[in-house]
Amino acid sequence: MDDLDKALIVALQRDGRASLSELAHDLKVTRATVRARLEKLRDSGEIAGFTVLTRADVSPHPVRGLMMLGIEGRGTERVMRALAAMPEVQAVHSTNGTWDLIAEIGTPTLVELDNTLFRIRRMDGVTRSETNLLLSTRRG
Structure with missing residues (x-):
């Protein structure tokens, strides 16, 4: 896992509903790069899933x-x-x-x-x- 993967995970932890376009813009890479990295992180198990935080959770x-x-x-x-x-x-x-x-x-x-x-x-x-x-x- 490199710095881009780590930055992608941080961005998703901040906003798990961010679009590929938003992530690409924030990380200064293409949408295709974000999509490929996201698939790789899910396939490897580094990202195990997505969840919802409720008001009570925060x-x-x-x-x-x-x-x-x-x-x-x-x-x-x-x-x-x-x-x-x-x-x-x-x-x-x-x-x-x-x-x-x-x-x-x-x-x-x-x-x-x-x-x-x-x-x-x-x-x-x-x-x-x-x-x-x-x-x-x-x-x-």
């Missing part, structure tokens, strides 16, 4: 979790306001049962999620918590 918050919170006394509304002001918190739910609140959290990395959880645990009124990472979401 989410700014690929690390997501649910944090259940126990709140002391009458501090629930104050904690809810503080949580709602945090950009990492996507939603805050009041609930019944063991937990007083559930916070949906989204961050770009696990380190940022850990930092967010640490800040929430230190809030006045938060007495205990439990966090579960969301591994996948299925609809339907």
Whole structure:
């Protein structure tokens, strides 16, 4: 695989729906060259297939979790306001049962999620918590 093959793969990773003409223009080669290289890369198995990325795949918050919170006394509304002001918190739910609140959290990395959880645990009124990472979401 030479530099042109690598550049073609990079271009396809950026836009898998790019036309042969667009690829040829961007790579400064002919359409015939792009077509031949693309066939060679597919035949050799270097390109195994094409796929679709959905909005969820390119989410700014690929690390997501649910944090259940126990709140002391009458501090629930104050904690809810503080949580709602945090950009990492996507939603805050009041609930019944063991937990007083559930916070949906989204961050770009696990380190940022850990930092967010640490800040929430230190809030006045938060007495205990439990966090579960969301591994996948299925609809339907």
